[in-house]
Amino acid sequence: xxxxxxxxxxxxxxxxxxxxxxxxxxxxxxxxxxxxxxxxxxxxxxxxxxxxxxxxxxxxxxxxxxxxxxxxxxxxxxxxxxxxxxxxxxxxxxxxxxxxxxxxxxxxxxxxxxxxxxxxxxxxxxxxxxxxxxxxxxxxxxxxxxxxxxxxxxxxxxxxxxxxxxxxxxxxxxxxxxxxxxxxxxxxxxxxxxxxxxxxxxxxxxxxxxxxxxxxxxxxxxxxxxxxxxxxxxxxxxxxxxxxxxxxxxxxxxxxxxxxxxxxxxxxxxxxxxxxxxxxxxxxxxxxxxxxxxxxxxxxxxxxxxxxxxxxxxxxxxxxxxxxxxxxxxxxxxxxx
Numbered sequence: 001x002x003x004x005x006x007x008x009x010x011x012x013x014x015x016x017x018x019x020x021x022x023x024x025x026x027x028x029x030x031x032x033x034x035x036x037x038x039x040x041x042x043x044x045x046x047x048x049x050x051x052x053x054x055x056x057x058x059x060x061x062x063x064x065x066x067x068x069x070x071x072x073x074x075x076x077x078x079x080x081x082x083x084x085x086x087x088x089x090x091x092x093x094x095x096x097x098x099x100x101x102x103x104x105x106x107x108x109x110x111x112x113x114x115x116x117x118x119x120x121x122x123x124x125x126x127x128x129x130x131x132x133x134x135x136x137x138x139x140x141x142x143x144x145x146x147x148x149x150x151x152x153x154x155x156x157x158x159x160x161x162x163x164x165x166x167x168x169x170x171x172x173x174x175x176x177x178x179x180x181x182x183x184x185x186x187x188x189x190x191x192x193x194x195x196x197x198x199x200x201x202x203x204x205x206x207x208x209x210x211x212x213x214x215x216x217x218x219x220x221x222x223x224x225x226x227x228x229x230x231x232x233x234x235x236x237x238x239x240x241x242x243x244x245x246x247x248x249x250x251x252x253x254x255x256x257x258x259x260x261x262x263x264x265x266x267x268x269x270x271x272x273x274x275x276x277x278x279x280x281x282x283x284x285x286x287x288x289x290x291x292x293x294x295x296x297x298x299x300x301x302x303x304x305x306x307x308x309x310x311x312x313x314x315x316x317x318x319x320x321x322x323x324x325x326x327x328x329x330x331x332x333x334x335x336x337x
Contacts (some may be wrong), residue, residue: 009032048188070118137268138306183329
């Protein structure tokens, strides 16, 4: 089986992608220091895979540690790079942390990939590269220099770094997957999102408020120019997102180098924060205590994907609904207790 290095593979999206890689016949190798994840994710993966996952507990920004990982693993087919800090609000408060970790770790990986002749990378990018788009839905040709937060700017910089490296290393192939808003959990309830402390993302906070672990959800602003005044996002089920990484890896394998292509991953539809709350309540039959608060620095008003290119070129499209994702998220939360 072809080995695939999965940095951040114990995290939310990474762990689901490990499952899909294994199902597709790849041999995923996790590199994760667990700074933003927990042992529970590895236990859940073991149950889903039927065996303990291969894990190297190192910081992928540590060049010597990563060199040792790659030497130990031998021939590697490709890398899927998830490992990064990812909270918009935190990036506004601590920009240096984000620039150092997010850009630095990618630079380390690309240098080592060049040295070892590893030719394929799937990069975990984000719709934050678009900032506040002028037209909706936003497609891959939209300007990618308008990020509204340090987190978003790190993704812009990482994408440019990949383009530059592909130009300099003509045997390299890279696919940049621009996620919109991943939510949900594996339908088994064995893996899901494990935020540390107060959640930065909407759906874990909704779930915790519904479970009584938080007093209430604070909705950051209800005075935007949207149908109900709350921000609009394109919420995609994490299982659909995970499958896209396998599709991208397969697609790259059938095309010559050099290659560097970006694709939106979303549903093509926007839902407001209040829509998410109401849908959660409807599908799960539980109330979500909530209140309106002030706007949050770094948030954009509305963004959702034009997904035609992903469908036409990659042959991928989202299959699961907002209701599916919120049902799975609540199932995961109940198992967490």
